[in-house]
Amino acid sequence: MTMNSNFPSSGLGFRGLEEEEKESRRKEEIKKRLREKKEEPRERVTGREGD
Structure with missing residues (x-):
């Protein structure tokens, strides 16, 4: 990365x-994508639990 900045x-x-x-x-x-995948199941689970 430093080489590219030098030239x-x-x-x-x-x-x-x-x-x-x-x-x-x-x-x-x-x-x-990882954040969306992590957030989606949590929201679905919390929605089912009713929290």
Whole structure:
């Protein structure tokens, strides 16, 4: 990650930044999906329990 920041003008560095952005977006999407999966069952269970 530091190498890409050291060489932002190089084509390889730019491609690396794009890859990092894609990976970060994928990680964020995975985190959101995990959060939704965790929140959905809890809400359903609490709704059934009547809490």
